[in-house]
Amino acid sequence: MIKKIGIIGLGNVGQATVRSLKKYSSLIAHRTSLKIEIKGLCDARRSKSKFAKINLLPFTKDAYQLINDPAIDTIVELVGGINPAKQFIIDALKKGKNVVTANKALLAQHGRELFALAEKKKRMIGFEASVCGAIPLIKSISQGLVSCEVGEIYGILNGTTNYILYKMGKDKVDFSRALSEAQDKGIAERNPSLDINGVDTLHKLCLLSYLCFGVWPSPEKVYTRGIKDISLLDILYAEELNYRIKLLAIAKKRGKRLEVRVHPTLVSMDHPISEVSSSYNAVSLDTQPAGKLLFYGLGAGGGPTSSSVISDIVSISLHAESYLRQEEKVIFLKPENIRTRYYIRFMALDKPGVLAQVSRILAAFGISIASVTQKERMKRKFVPIVMITHEAKERDMRRALAKIDNLTSIKSPSQLIRIENL
Amino acid sequence: MIKKIGIIGLGNVGQATVRSLKKYSSLIAHRTSLKIEIKGLCDARRSKSKFAKINLLPFTKDAYQLINDPAIDTIVELVGGINPAKQFIIDALKKGKNVVTANKALLAQHGRELFALAEKKKRMIGFEASVCGAIPLIKSISQGLVSCEVGEIYGILNGTTNYILYKMGKDKVDFSRALSEAQDKGIAERNPSLDINGVDTLHKLCLLSYLCFGVWPSPEKVYTRGIKDISLLDILYAEELNYRIKLLAIAKKRGKRLEVRVHPTLVSMDHPISEVSSSYNAVSLDTQPAGKLLFYGLGAGGGPTSSSVISDIVSISLHAESYLRQEEKVIFLKPENIRTRYYIRFMALDKPGVLAQVSRILAAFGISIASVTQKERMKRKFVPIVMITHEAKERDMRRALAKIDNLTSIKSPSQLIRIENL
Numbered sequence: 001m002i003k004k005i006g007i008i009g010l011g012n013v014g015q016a017t018v019r020s021l022k023k024y025s026s027l028i029a030h031r032t033s034l035k036i037e038i039k040g041l042c043d044a045r046r047s048k049s050k051f052a053k054i055n056l057l058p059f060t061k062d063a064y065q066l067i068n069d070p071a072i073d074t075i076v077e078l079v080g081g082i083n084p085a086k087q088f089i090i091d092a093l094k095k096g097k098n099v100v101t102a103n104k105a106l107l108a109q110h111g112r113e114l115f116a117l118a119e120k121k122k123r124m125i126g127f128e129a130s131v132c133g134a135i136p137l138i139k140s141i142s143q144g145l146v147s148c149e150v151g152e153i154y155g156i157l158n159g160t161t162n163y164i165l166y167k168m169g170k171d172k173v174d175f176s177r178a179l180s181e182a183q184d185k186g187i188a189e190r191n192p193s194l195d196i197n198g199v200d201t202l203h204k205l206c207l208l209s210y211l212c213f214g215v216w217p218s219p220e221k222v223y224t225r226g227i228k229d230i231s232l233l234d235i236l237y238a239e240e241l242n243y244r245i246k247l248l249a250i251a252k253k254r255g256k257r258l259e260v261r262v263h264p265t266l267v268s269m270d271h272p273i274s275e276v277s278s279s280y281n282a283v284s285l286d287t288q289p290a291g292k293l294l295f296y297g298l299g300a301g302g303g304p305t306s307s308s309v310i311s312d313i314v315s316i317s318l319h320a321e322s323y324l325r326q327e328e329k330v331i332f333l334k335p336e337n338i339r340t341r342y343y344i345r346f347m348a349l350d351k352p353g354v355l356a357q358v359s360r361i362l363a364a365f366g367i368s369i370a371s372v373t374q375k376e377r378m379k380r381k382f383v384p385i386v387m388i389t390h391e392a393k394e395r396d397m398r399r400a401l402a403k404i405d406n407l408t409s410i411k412s413p414s415q416l417i418r419i420e421n422l
Numbered sequence: 423m424i425k426k427i428g429i430i431g432l433g434n435v436g437q438a439t440v441r442s443l444k445k446y447s448s449l450i451a452h453r454t455s456l457k458i459e460i461k462g463l464c465d466a467r468r469s470k471s472k473f474a475k476i477n478l479l480p481f482t483k484d485a486y487q488l489i490n491d492p493a494i495d496t497i498v499e500l501v502g503g504i505n506p507a508k509q510f511i512i513d514a515l516k517k518g519k520n521v522v523t524a525n526k527a528l529l530a531q532h533g534r535e536l537f538a539l540a541e542k543k544k545r546m547i548g549f550e551a552s553v554c555g556a557i558p559l560i561k562s563i564s565q566g567l568v569s570c571e572v573g574e575i576y577g578i579l580n581g582t583t584n585y586i587l588y589k590m591g592k593d594k595v596d597f598s599r600a601l602s603e604a605q606d607k608g609i610a611e612r613n614p615s616l617d618i619n620g621v622d623t624l625h626k627l628c629l630l631s632y633l634c635f636g637v638w639p640s641p642e643k644v645y646t647r648g649i650k651d652i653s654l655l656d657i658l659y660a661e662e663l664n665y666r667i668k669l670l671a672i673a674k675k676r677g678k679r680l681e682v683r684v685h686p687t688l689v690s691m692d693h694p695i696s697e698v699s700s701s702y703n704a705v706s707l708d709t710q711p712a713g714k715l716l717f718y719g720l721g722a723g724g725g726p727t728s729s730s731v732i733s734d735i736v737s738i739s740l741h742a743e744s745y746l747r748q749e750e751k752v753i754f755l756k757p758e759n760i761r762t763r764y765y766i767r768f769m770a771l772d773k774p775g776v777l778a779q780v781s782r783i784l785a786a787f788g789i790s791i792a793s794v795t796q797k798e799r800m801k802r803k804f805v806p807i808v809m810i811t812h813e814a815k816e817r818d819m820r821r822a823l824a825k826i827d828n829l830t831s832i833k834s835p836s837q838l839i840r841i842e843n844l
Contacts, residue, residue, distance in 0.1 A: 146453055272698070307570050
């Protein structure tokens with residue numbers, strides 16, 4: 001069987017997809033009897049493409065040359081961003097084509113509309129490459145766990161931030177040093193804000209929420225914190241306490257109640273997700289009846305991501321579709337109603353009575369302390385005090401912390417990082 | 423769409439599959455518009471079934487009542503073992519039915535023949551449940567990695583042995599104590615030999631070899647060692663050296679050369695697979711272009727395994743088949759040509775010159791030592807000496823060890839455990 005595709009967007013992933021399709025075409029044909037033919041390449045940013053020329057492939061800067069081509073079965077959208085990618089996908093579906101995309105930002109914000117259109121047109125949208133690059137996570141959830149209820153999701157969904165946190169701990173450097181090293185290595189972009197502030201993780205979490213629960217959260221309503229306030233100090237103290245700090249995407253469903261959030265989190269070193277190093281991604285799922293599952297692999301990079309793009313092209317061509325979820329109604333848990341344990345670090349004047357003041361405030365809000373460590377002793381200087389609390393309500397914790405930060409013996413702001421028991 | 427199935431074999435997995443199908447039927451219908459109807463249950467070991475009666479399902483002790491029933495689309499074979507399971511599958515395929523099975527022993531030994539028959543009959547054999555119970559590994563490899571070349575497989579494929587090794591290290595108990603605890607908990611069978619001696623792991627590795635490389639190894643030709651010779655001592659020494667001992671299934675392909683083996687292995691604590699605790703399974707793959715991937719989850723148990731059985735029933739019903747591999751020709755590496763690093767433990771008389779004797783023999787075979795630790799000092803008694811070698815050829819290592827074990831100052835047999843850099 002021959003299937004014809006058009007690829008829009010010749011960035012990293014687009015070029016790697018062309019290369020992988022050429023390199024592994026006989027392998028794919030051998031395994032599936034499918035021949036994938038690239039009918040054309042498009043990149044709106046340029047009028048000529050050396051890359052297309054070297055690969056002896058037709059090139060256009062006008063995406064509609066591909067979208068309107070009746071010979072093309074599947075449009076591969078690798079442009080990224082909302083516009084014009086959204087319109088490309090809409091028009092491709094309307095023209096009766098299947099779509100493969102790696103565009104998490106677009107799907108997180110307009111997925112409901114796009115999947116509804118695909119269903120109406122009886123066409124498919126493959127999006128394996130949009131979450132955790134090379135990991136076949138979308139197919140695992142939608143097909144492998146088709147008869148399972150997912151209760152909890154914990155994900156390291158962004159390689160850049162994981163690399164930065166990992167490097168800080170490993171090389172004992174601060175955030176800005178680790179970031180600039182990541183930029184030098186091409187792991188972080190020149191403008192890394194979407195990664196650093198957790199928004200990329202949030203977009204992927206919205207997609208996982210749809211897949212696992214049939215629920216599209218509104219991205220702007222999900223509690224989201226990035227990693228720029230994590231200091232080396234916190235990473236080292238957490239390690240002493242047998243924890244690593246990871247930027248986690250978290251979702252928990254209990255009956256009709258759903259809790260979705262993104263923030264730096266202390267993870268016990270006993271859990272394999274704490275061992276996810278460098279720019280790797282991982283997703284841990286707690287399910288019924290399949291139990292706990294963990295998927296681990298590269299989350300980005302042209303070559304790795306191209307394998308997911310191609311697996312979608314193949315699946316869709318062979319009608320081995322990812323089954324889509326019907327939407328479900330749930331009640332979202334408000335961030336201030338979260339209950340977790342907390343790591344808190346105060347910078348406190350080293351004088352008698354400070355610890356008592358702090359403890360009194362915590363007690364007043366019903367927060368009980370599991371452990372306290374004072375790191376050094378230096379008279380008349382601010383020294384770090386690290387506390388691990390028992391489970392408490394976020395609202396109480398925030399109020400207590402505001403009070404504590406008002407004490408003259410405390411240098412605000414104090415650090416607060418949530419702890420999850422995976 | 424309604425699909426009708428017959429389930430043969432009402433053990434743990436069979437009963438759990440019935441239960442899960444009932445419990446999650448509306449979930450499955452919601453997600454896939456598929457209704458799975460159980461047309462009948464069969465268990466040859468009994469003439470009546472209380473379980474079938476409670477579940478209001480027709481029961482027979484004659485499998486052919488189901489295999490010959492024209493209304494049944496898919497036969498679910500959960501009998502296990504070679505006979506009569508093999509004939510059930512052959513006859514079901516000949517009757518035009520699809521088959522779903524969890525039978526790794528059968529597929530490892532007769533998979534080539536059964537898959538060829540399925541292809542001839544244009545029917546499918548789903549076997550997601552046969553490797554790593556709940557982990558959607560088969561679909562991930564065959565569909566998700568359809569355009570990838572797998573270079574290396576490292577797998578913890580047997581929960582029983584992983585539990586025993588884990589318990590030995592955690593509770594500082596010896597093999598037989600950990601085994602009997604596992605038996606008390608139902609994690610090990612009363613006759614645990616297929617698990618303990620590595621044969622169950624071997625069967626699953628044969629299936630992974632087929633999936634990843636298109637190669638069926640002959641199980642009897644694969645170097646296979648179990649865990650019964652692993653002592654607590656070795657586990658503790660390995661830990662001091664920053665390693666954990668795991669029973670690994672290993673396969674490596676370089677060009678047309680394939681290396682397949684099963685044995686206890688030292689794994690660096692820096693690798694997530696070393697963190698696989700209790701009776702969990704995990705598979706680590708090194709691929710091109712998708713990079714390194716790891717899949718982790720429960721490898722056994724009725725409920726978890728039922729999720730894979732059902733995912734196969736659904737996939738096959740919706741024609742979302744796992745693509746099957748064409749067979750490939752390779753050259754199998756002989757066990758004596760393996761090259762790895764080694765952990766060796768000698769019990770040596772604590773007197774001058776013993777270490778020199780041992781070192782001389784190793785040197786004569788070109789084996790160089792990376793580190794030596796003598797654990798205690800006790801005059802005129804045998805004390806353990808632990809060595810880590812640099813990479814060496816298995817043949818040389820074995821010959822050197824035979825010579826060393828002939829020394830009067832050494833209490834044979836010495837311990838040899840391979841080290842893998844994952």
